[in-house]
Every structure is written in structure tokens, then in C-alpha cells.
Amino acid sequence: MSGGFSHVPVLRDEAVSMLAPRDGGVYLDGTFGGGGYSAAMLEAASCTVWAIDRDPAAIARGASLAARYPDRLHLVEGRFGDLLDLLRDRGVMALDGAVFDFGVSSYQIDDPARGFSFRADGPLDMRMGAAGPTAADIVNTCAEAELADILFHFGEERASRRIAAAIVRRRALQPFETTADLAAVIRTVVRPDRSGIDPATRSFQALRIEVNQELAE
The missing domain is CATH 1.10.150.170 (Putative methyltransferase TM0872, insert domain)
Structure with a gap:
């Protein structure tokens, strides 16, 4: 992965291939974690990604990735179970695709x-x-x-x-x-x-x- 963002989810390539991000599309990373899926989608097309994570440490880690993609990556602290309200409150009414990677993250386990x-x-x-x-x-x-x-x-x-x-x-x-x-x-x-x-x-x-x-x- 380019740009020094090193976290690579196990099924990153398969998931992004199925999503097939397109220019101008709007996508959701419902469990941001290390940002691997978000980074891959942003690299694949000139799209917008909304990324949700309940862990404030994950949101903080994502700041460098958001800086690389200004106005394209939007980080939201919250639970994916509340995603409809979280997105609606920010004016996002439709998505072109979404990815979720459920469970505890390696960052949390290893710390x-x-x-x-x-x-x-x-x-x-x-x-x-x-x-x-x-x-x-x-x-x-x-x-x-x-x-x-x-x-x-x-x-x-x-x-x-x-x-x-x-x-x-x-x-x-x-x-x-x-x-x-x-x-x-x-x-x-x-x-x-x-x-x-x-x-x-x-x-x-x-x-x-x-x-x-x-x-x-």
C-alpha cells in the first residue's frame, strides 16, 4: 500500500474488488480500525469514504490518512450499530457500498x-x-x-x-x-x-x- 499507511486487512483486495469503487462514489468503512479498507478504497478511485469507529484511538490514528485525502475521508467516532443516525446527521443519505470487519482489532489486542x-x-x-x-x-x-x-x-x-x-x-x-x-x-x-x-x-x-x-x- 502506498503512502506509508501500513495496516493491510487480510481480505482487503477481495473486499475492494467486490466494492469496485468508482470516481464520485460514496462509501462506508463501518469498522475503521487501522484504516486499511479506507485507504484501499481511496486509492482505487476518486471517491469519498465515511469511516466509523467507536475507538477514539483509531480515530486519532486515522488523522494522518485523512490529511492525505482532504474532503474525501471523513472520520466519525461512534458505534457501527448507530451508523444510520451518524450518517444522516452528517447529510449522508445514500451509499454506493460499505465494508465491515467485525471483532476486536489487532491494535487493541497488542496494546x-x-x-x-x-x-x-x-x-x-x-x-x-x-x-x-x-x-x-x-x-x-x-x-x-x-x-x-x-x-x-x-x-x-x-x-x-x-x-x-x-x-x-x-x-x-x-x-x-x-x-x-x-x-x-x-x-x-x-x-x-x-x-x-x-x-x-x-x-x-x-x-x-x-x-x-x-x-x-
């Missing part, structure tokens, strides 16, 4: 300060945006039964009730603050198996979904 991963210690946050309760708020305040339901329904964690009980016992002594702290407690309940998947994986997935209300989008 310990965001608290998404148990592979590096960081604050137990997991928020894709800047507002709302953190993962620490949930594990430190939810009733045991509610916490077990979150782990079971969003993480398909079969040991959800035992993990929830262990979390409640531990938080009575000291609140959870970091990803490593929570992962360590989960690993006392669920042992590694032959799959090689870390025992904390399903619980962290479940908490991320709950924190960000991903299924409500």
Missing part, C-alpha cells in the same frame, strides 16, 4: 494498556470505546450467578460456575485490577488441555463481549 489480552499484563479494561463499565467493574461487582451466565453464554465456558465462584471468593479479599491477576485465578480452576488453548481464553472472550455489548450492535 497491554487496553486490557484485552492475558498474554501481557495490563489494566483489566477491555473497552473498545472510552465509555461504559470496564471488565474490572464487571468481575468485581456482578453477582456470582450473573457472572457465570456471562462466561457460559458468551464464552461457551463449561466451567463457568466454578470460575465465577473462584472470582467471587478472590474479590472478597482483593478486587481485580489487572489481566494477569484474573487469568491466574481462572487457571487455578481450568487446567490446560491438549488443544494448547490458554484456559483463560473463553472467559476473556466472554467478558470482552459483555463489556462492549457486541451482540447488541
Whole structure:
């Protein structure tokens, strides 16, 4: 990709080929992230791209790309579930195409300060945006039964009730603050198996979904 914007989504070329951007067209990147899809569309044609992301860090990263395409790339902080209102409020009533890349971004996973991963210690946050309760708020305040339901329904964690009980016992002594702290407690309940998947994986997935209300989008 030209111009030094290095993030390349896995299916970038396939997605842009299907969109076939045209000069004068108006397109939506509903999950801006690292800006790879937006950059590819802007390079493919003299079009306009509206890019939405709930993560203020993603919007800030996109400023350099927007500067390269003045009046063609418009960055909007918000949830893609609210895209109709976000676009309508800005006078965008029709689109020629749209692309979405759902899920947590590599930028969020790789930054310990965001608290998404148990592979590096960081604050137990997991928020894709800047507002709302953190993962620490949930594990430190939810009733045991509610916490077990979150782990079971969003993480398909079969040991959800035992993990929830262990979390409640531990938080009575000291609140959870970091990803490593929570992962360590989960690993006392669920042992590694032959799959090689870390025992904390399903619980962290479940908490991320709950924190960000991903299924409500």
C-alpha cells in the first residue's frame, strides 16, 4: 500500500474488488480500525469514504490518512450499530457500498494498556470505546450467578460456575485490577488441555463481549 499507511486487512483486495469503487462514489468503512479498507478504497478511485469507529484511538490514528485525502475521508467516532443516525446527521443519505470487519482489532489486542489480552499484563479494561463499565467493574461487582451466565453464554465456558465462584471468593479479599491477576485465578480452576488453548481464553472472550455489548450492535 502506498503512502506509508501500513495496516493491510487480510481480505482487503477481495473486499475492494467486490466494492469496485468508482470516481464520485460514496462509501462506508463501518469498522475503521487501522484504516486499511479506507485507504484501499481511496486509492482505487476518486471517491469519498465515511469511516466509523467507536475507538477514539483509531480515530486519532486515522488523522494522518485523512490529511492525505482532504474532503474525501471523513472520520466519525461512534458505534457501527448507530451508523444510520451518524450518517444522516452528517447529510449522508445514500451509499454506493460499505465494508465491515467485525471483532476486536489487532491494535487493541497488542496494546497491554487496553486490557484485552492475558498474554501481557495490563489494566483489566477491555473497552473498545472510552465509555461504559470496564471488565474490572464487571468481575468485581456482578453477582456470582450473573457472572457465570456471562462466561457460559458468551464464552461457551463449561466451567463457568466454578470460575465465577473462584472470582467471587478472590474479590472478597482483593478486587481485580489487572489481566494477569484474573487469568491466574481462572487457571487455578481450568487446567490446560491438549488443544494448547490458554484456559483463560473463553472467559476473556466472554467478558470482552459483555463489556462492549457486541451482540447488541
